[in-house]
Structure formats: structure tokens, C-alpha cells
Amino acid sequence: MTIEEQAGLVKLASPKLAGTTGELRDQALLAVAKALMDNKDAIFDANRQDMEQAEKDGIAAPVLKRLKFDEGKLRDVINGIHDLVQMPDPLFQTKLARELDEGLTLYRETCPIGVIGVIFEARPDALVQISALCIKSGNCVILKGGSEATKSNKILFDTIYAAVREAGLPENCMLQLEARSEINELLTCQSSVDLLIPRGSNAFVQYIMSHTNIPVMGHADGIxxxxxxxxxxxxxxxxxxxxxxxxxxxxxxxxxxxxxxxxxxxxxxxxxxxxxxxxxxxxxxxxxxxxxxxxxxxxxxxxxxxxxxxxxxxxxxxxxxxxxxxxxxxxxxxxxxxxxxxxxxxxxxxxxxxxxxxxxxxxxxxADGYRYGFGAEVGISTSKLHARGPVGLEGLLSYKYKLFGDGHIVDDYAQGRKKFHFVDLP
Amino acid sequence: MTIEEQAGLVKLASPKLAGTTGELRDQALLAVAKALMDNKDAIFDANRQDMEQAEKDGIAAPVLKRLKFDEGKLRDVINGIHDLVQMPDPLFQTKLARELDEGLTLYRETCPIGVIGVIFEARPDALVQISALCIKSGNCVILKGGSEATKSNKILFDTIYAAVREAGLPENCMLQLEARSEINELLTCQSSVDLLIPRGSNAFVQYIMSHTNIPVMGHADGIxxxxxxxxxxxxxxxxxxxxxxxxxxxxxxxxxxxxxxxxxxxxxxxxxxxxxxxxxxxxxxxxxxxxxxxxxxxxxxxxxxxxxxxxxxxxxxxxxxxxxxxxxxxxxxxxxxxxxxxxxxxxxxxxxxxxxxxxxxxxxxxADGYRYGFGAEVGISTSKLHARGPVGLEGLLSYKYKLFGDGHIVDDYAQGRKKFHFVDLP
Missing domain, CATH: 3.40.309.10 (Aldehyde Dehydrogenase; Chain A, domain 2)
Known part of the structure; x- marks a missing residue:
């Protein structure tokens, strides 16, 4: 299957994931935490292989530090997952309730953005954090991590995806890309991907922005x-x-x-x-x-x-x-x-x-999601649209308007037979 | 001056407008309403000239109907302005207040997006509505209306801009483009324009989206x-x-x-x-x-x-x-x-x-801003980012994080000498 076909399957899974209860998504998060603990030896082993290869390739020390995934980092990401489980369900929150007229009531309710593509540096802990934020917020995610972490990413993704499927989340609600060449294919999937979040150098973020029609949330510079x-x-x-x-x-x-x-x-x-x-x-x-x-x-x-x-x-x-x-x-x-x-x-x-x-x-x-008390962040946005600053759960939400009527038609209001009365409900 | 230079002046006016009080912006709105009434004969006269030209040019009847600006439409837009004045100031609203640690307090406060470019059809009443929404929300606006309404737009813009300047809003807080060719120049002003809102046909909106690096909020289709x-x-x-x-x-x-x-x-x-x-x-x-x-x-x-x-x-x-x-x-x-x-x-x-x-x-x-009780709308968004559905005042806002400390440094937290305590304030 091409990346476009695979992304299409993720898109079809997205309303299913959006329709799950917060309880089910929290159970899935707990299952992920447990699976990571159960699998930790194999995960550390894969990470050691990535580290050895990176050292052979003469990768710089700060990059090696980020690449390492050890007991300490595992504990941090598992604490992060438990923090997310403690947070209230961000979905189906009513942000506006207004009676437009008798029997005609409008609600604005939070919902996920849909399918989010995240392209991130060689940090295995980032893969876990991003996946957890997306599960909590009901978003399907397509992940592409830095290639130095290939083995670590593979086992982490397989562990997480197996756990969420077992817990009852829909098939294809997560996808991992493995080859760097697949990034360019992902950039053309505008019919399946609602938002791209590139992390990394300024040049890289600019490259993504100028090579896709998909909306991009990424900071460009920090001066x-x-x-x-x-x-x-x-x-x-x-x-x-x-x-x-x-x-x-x-x-x-x-x-x-x-x-x-x-x-x-x-x-x-x-x-x-x-x-x-x-x-x-x-x-x-x-x-x-x-x-x-x-x-x-x-x-x-x-x-x-x-x-x-x-x-x-x-x-x-x-x-x-x-x-x-x-x-x-x-x-x-x-x-x-x-x-x-x-x-x-x-x-x-x-x-x-x-x-x-x-x-x-x-x-x-x-300026950091953790230090602002957001639990985790997918990045820091310098855009003034949608989300600004550190982006946690809230930045991964959209909303929809639900209108309940009883046979109401617009012509009655256009012709003056009826009038709106606009009463905000408590 | 080129359009880019003029847009640059609008950009420089934007923090000044963002810093005005809600009272001042409401006074400016009332001044606009009064100036439109005082100037109505000249406005109707300009509109009659546009209508005559459009009839000569064989413009279709529905377009003529939108082009007309008469007593009824003037009354509607003035009522709309008074509705906006009644609404609370959307700026400087605290959406989050959190003590991160002793003496270190974070606020998320609403602020304008900045400079908004609106390209709209030949509807003089739309010019007034869009200008009023931008004044209320503290956004500078660059307007380009349909060319059939050139004379109406000119006198309406001049009347509105003179009134807001007289009321004390900053110089260059509004700009009108007059020639259709200037749209393409506007599309290149990414350093000065924060958001473009094109209204019109699907093909037109798609054209704008694919010819600019400026974020675009526009609906593409309504199936x-x-x-x-x-x-x-x-x-x-x-x-x-x-x-x-x-x-x-x-x-x-x-x-x-x-x-x-x-x-x-x-x-x-x-x-x-x-x-x-x-x-x-x-x-x-x-x-x-x-x-x-x-x-x-x-x-x-x-x-x-x-x-x-x-x-x-x-x-x-x-x-x-x-x-x-x-x-x-x-x-x-x-x-x-x-x-x-x-x-x-x-x-x-x-x-x-x-x-x-x-x-x-x-x-x-x-599905309409007026029918949802938003007072007015700048358009309907089918995007899931930033604003969705009818876009009123709220869709024209961003926010900023304000953090007040007393010499706080991150190293104290990184080294474990201090700990965040995250208490949400009432």
C-alpha cells in the first residue's frame, strides 16, 4: 500500500476514534503504560542498538543524549501518561449552549481535529508523549521520528499500537512511517491529514511549510x-x-x-x-x-x-x-x-x-508546556491562529456546532413569521 | 507607496490598536454609526452611480440586489454596530490564571490576531460589517471589495476611517485597496498580514489559498x-x-x-x-x-x-x-x-x-452567524483549525501568555532546588 492509501485508512478510522468515550481512551492509556513496563527490556535493547549505531556514525553528544531511552526516561513518560489519565476528558465539552428560539437549541462542543501528522527528532520519549496526547484528545496520529531512533521507534510504536487495539480503540487509529522518503509522500496527503506538526530546525519547518497544502503548526524561529x-x-x-x-x-x-x-x-x-x-x-x-x-x-x-x-x-x-x-x-x-x-x-x-x-x-x-502545567506539549506555536505558545491537549481540539430543532425552517424567520430570541443556557 | 509599504504601516499600527481600551473602540464604533447617518445622502448618491454603471454593464439581478445600499441596508448595518457596542470587550479577557510557584503566575489573555486582509464581493454593507467587527476586536483591517461597488466602497471607507481617526484610533489602522491588481500584491505581504479572509466563489478562494504564504480562513465548498x-x-x-x-x-x-x-x-x-x-x-x-x-x-x-x-x-x-x-x-x-x-x-x-x-x-x-446569535460574521469556516463554522468576534481573536515572576530562573527547577505547584486561580 502507498502512504496515501494507508493515510486514507487512518482518515476513515478518525470519526470512529472521535466517537469513543473518554473512559475507553483512558483505559487505552493505562494499557499503554502497562505494555511499556512489560516490554521494557526489549525496548532498552532496541535503544542500545540505535545508540551503538549512532556512536559508530559519530553522532554529536547532545543528539545521543536525546536518543537515549533508559529507566529514567521510561519513568518520566509513564508518569506523563498517568498525569493525562487524571485530566478530564477534553472531548464533548459544551462551550456554548444557546436557545435560538423555542425548540431550537445550539451547542458548541469540543471534538478532535482528526488526523495529525507529527514529524519529530530522534527522541523515543517524544514518540510516547505525542501518542499519548493524541489518544487522550481522540486524534488519529501518523508518526515519523528521526531515523537515528529507527529500532527504538519501531518497538515503541508496535507496543503502543498493540496495547490500544487490545483496549478497544479502532484499527488504523495510529500509523508509523519508517523511511525518510515517506515524509514527502505524507506532505501530499491533504485529503487525509488535517494538521502537520513538524519539530526540528527552523530550516526543516520552513521546508515542510513550503512543500504541502496541509495546514502546518510549527514554530519557525525563537529570537x-x-x-x-x-x-x-x-x-x-x-x-x-x-x-x-x-x-x-x-x-x-x-x-x-x-x-x-x-x-x-x-x-x-x-x-x-x-x-x-x-x-x-x-x-x-x-x-x-x-x-x-x-x-x-x-x-x-x-x-x-x-x-x-x-x-x-x-x-x-x-x-x-x-x-x-x-x-x-x-x-x-x-x-x-x-x-x-x-x-x-x-x-x-x-x-x-x-x-x-x-x-x-x-x-x-x-516557555514550555510542562512548566505551564499542561502535562506535555506537542510543540510551541509562534502562529497567532488556532494555538499560540506551548501546545498541549487544548491545541489538539476543534469544535462542532450541534443544532437541535423540531422541524424548524429558515423561511419562517426570513419572512418575519418567527423571531430568534437568543437565550444563553446555564 | 507600494501596497507592501502601505501594509507595513498597517502592521506598525497593529500593536497600537491592540493596546486601546474597549471603551475607546466602542466610542469609535458609535462615531462610525453617526458619520454614516450624517453622510448618508452622499453615500446613497455614490451607490446610485455604481448601480447605474452595473446596469449598463448588464450585471445579473442577484448581484445588483447585493450591490444596492439604501435606507434599509443602512439601518441594518447601524443596528449591527449598536449590537456590537452592547457586547462586552472581547480583548484582555483572562482565559487561564495559574500560579506555577510562589510569586510566579501565568495568565492567558485574549488579544487581536493583528492585521486581517478581507477580500469580499460587491456588497457595500459587508464593508461596514467587516470594519465594525475588526474595530471591536482590535484588529487592523485591509479591505478589498468587489469592483462593481468602487464608488460606494470609497465613500464608505473614507467616512469610517475619518470617524475612527477622529475618535482616537491610531493612524493606518485601516486600509482600502482600490484596484483588483492590488490583490496579487497583497498576497505577498506575509510579513505584514496575519490572516486573509477571502469571500466569494470556491474557485476564487482556492486561487487565493494556492497563491499566498499568508494563513487563509475561507470556506471552500458547501456540499x-x-x-x-x-x-x-x-x-x-x-x-x-x-x-x-x-x-x-x-x-x-x-x-x-x-x-x-x-x-x-x-x-x-x-x-x-x-x-x-x-x-x-x-x-x-x-x-x-x-x-x-x-x-x-x-x-x-x-x-x-x-x-x-x-x-x-x-x-x-x-x-x-x-x-x-x-x-x-x-x-x-x-x-x-x-x-x-x-x-x-x-x-x-x-x-x-x-x-x-x-x-x-x-x-x-x-448555518449563519446572525442566526447563531453572533451579531455578524466575517464568513463561515470549514477548516477545523482556529475557527469552525460561522466566524464572529471570537474567531478574530488570538491570545498571549503573560508570566509574572520575581527573579525566577528555570535552573532552580531543573536542578530540583524548587518545585512547581500549579494552582489554578479563581
């Missing part, structure tokens, strides 16, 4: 800013900047550009430069920054660069409004933070900066 | 179904079918295909055929329908056709599940109705049919 206001507490500013830059340097929510109010620059910048030096961070500054400390000269290009590295560019601004303007022009609408003790300035900044996350006095690294 | 169940009340079924087919034949929410349960076909179909004949509707039937009444033979192509005309195709099904399967395969996920007195069958149908609207015992023509 995050910290603005240190004239009313900042420097004792908070420096640890926040260090955390946002160095706590995990290759994440999308790290800070790339620092904006400093002119009135606090003389005090802040020399202390900060020293602290950054100790953490091996290269400071790139404009002329005004260079006048205060010894640093690498910044160019205009730095304003628009996501380093994902131990590099921070810095710039002095005249006012909070100049900082806001800079962020709205050069940022990627991901997460931006202001350090200030002035509540009014903070609220102004947070209202005017057009980003998914706007923070006061904390690190941009908090 | 709506009515399924008459074996437990239907025929006295309700026939008026519902007639209303759904003939009340306004060129709307996207008219019924195109009728599915009839085999056990009720013999009683329903002959009576229905007679009623359709009286309304000059051509019935196209499968062999099983042809065995019951004299009708035009239906082909497979009819299953996938949006007639927007006095034509109805009909088919006999063995069961509600066959009807559901047919609708999910051939429908356009717009609006589908079941006629049945059996509540259980209705709920099963409404859960399993994957459409924006699923109805029991009423006409598909109810």
Missing part, C-alpha cells in the same frame, strides 16, 4: 529578548539573563538579544559582561555597549539572528517604547521578558509586545 | 446533506428539505444531496418529488430512487457536486451508518442534518459526522 528597564533590580536581571542564555543553550526559548535602558546601562553592562565571561558567553555589542565594555562588535544582522549558541547580542535603547518597537520588528513573536520593578511599565510592555509569551522578571526558558 | 432516517416525521422532513434547497438557492448552506433510509423511501420519495416539482427543483436520483419516481438519473459525479442551483440529488441508504460514511467521504464538512424522532440515532449521527454543523430536525440554512 527571544530580555529588556532591562531603568527601574530594574540588577540583582534579578543578571541571574535571569544568565539562565535565559545558558540553562539549555540550544532551545528555542533561550534569549538571543538583550536590550538595556540607557539610564541603567553603565551600572548593569560591566557586571553582566563579567558574569557572561565566566559562563563562556560571547557578548556582541553596539558602539554604545562597546563604550562600556570590551566586546565583539555587533552588526545589523545580529538583530535578526537565532544563535542557539553561547552568544548574546546587546543594544542600548532610549525608552521602553524603543524596546517594544525593536522586539516587534526583529523578534519572532515567541517569548520576550522585561526586567523592571515598575508594574505600570511591565503592563505596558506586556500589552504592546506581540509575542506568544510576555514575561516580567523571569527567564524566557519558562 | 451539505440531509439524511431522512427511518424514524423521521415526514411532515417535518419535506418542509425542511424544501427550505434547505430553495429558501436561498445560491448560499453555501443549501442542501445538495438527500440520503433516505430504505424503510421510509417508499412513503417519502413520491410526496417529496411532487413538492420539489412545484418549487421547480430538478430531482436527480439513483436507480433505487428512479424505481420510485420519475427523475433525472444521478451519476457518481453528483455525490461531489455543489450545485448552488435548483437541483437536488437523492440516494437510498441501508442504515444511518451508511449515511454517516457517505457524508464523511463526499461532504465538505460544512453542515449536515438528520431528520429523525429517535434521539439516540440523532446523537450518534451528530457525534460521527465530521462537519462544522450537525443538525437534528431543522434546515441546513440555519
Amino acid at each position: 527571544c529578548h530580555i529588556y532591562v528597564d531603568k527601574d530594574a533590580d540588577i540583582g534579578k536581571a543578571i541571574p535571569i539573563i544568565l539562565d535565559a542564555k545558558t540553562q539549555y543553550v540550544s532551545a528555542c526559548n533561550t534569549v538571543e538579544t538583550l536590550l538595556v535602558h540607557k539610564d541603567i546601562a553603565k551600572e548593569l553592562v560591566p557586571k553582566l559582561a563579567q558574569a557572561l565571561k565566566e559562563k563562556h558567553v560571547e557578548l556582541r555589542g553596539t558602539k554604545e555597549i562597546q563604550a562600556l565594555v570590551d566586546c565583539v562588535p555587533a552588526t545589523e544582522k545580529d538583530d535578526d539572528t537565532e544563535y542557539l549558541d553561547y552568544i548574546l547580542s546587546a543594544k542600548i535603547v532610549e525608552s521602553v517604547d524603543e524596546a517594544i518597537d525593536h522586539i516587534n520588528r526583529h523578534g519572532s513573536h515567541h517569548t520576550d521578558s522585561i526586567v523592571t520593578e515598575n508594574k505600570e511599565t511591565a503592563l505596558h510592555f506586556m500589552r504592546m509586545v506581540d509575542s506568544a509569551g510576555v514575561y516580567q522578571n523571569c527567564s524566557t526558558r519558562f | 451539505c446533506h440531509i439524511y431522512v432516517d427511518k424514524d423521521a416525521d415526514i411532515g417535518k422532513a419535506i418542509p425542511i428539505i424544501l427550505d434547505a434547497k430553495t429558501q436561498y438557492v445560491s448560499a453555501c448552506n443549501t442542501v445538495e444531496t438527500l440520503l433516505v433510509h430504505k424503510d421510509i423511501a417508499k412513503e417519502l420519495v413520491p410526496k417529496l418529488a411532487q413538492a420539489l416539482k412545484e418549487k421547480h427543483v430538478e430531482l436527480r436520483g439513483t436507480k433505487e430512487i428512479q424505481a420510485l419516481v420519475d427523475c433525472v438519473p444521478a451519476t457518481e459525479k453528483d455525490d461531489d457536486t455543489e450545485y448552488l442551483d435548483y437541483i437536488l440529488s437523492a440516494k437510498i441508504v441501508e442504515s444511518v451508518d451508511e449515511a454517516i460514511d457517505h457524508i464523511n467521504r463526499h461532504g465538505s464538512h460544512h453542515t449536515d442534518s438528520i431528520v429523525t424522532e429517535n434521539k439516540e440515532t440523532a446523537l450518534h449521527f451528530m457525534r460521527m459526522v465530521d462537519s462544522a454543523g450537525v443538525y437534528q430536525n431543522c434546515s441546513t440554512r440555519f
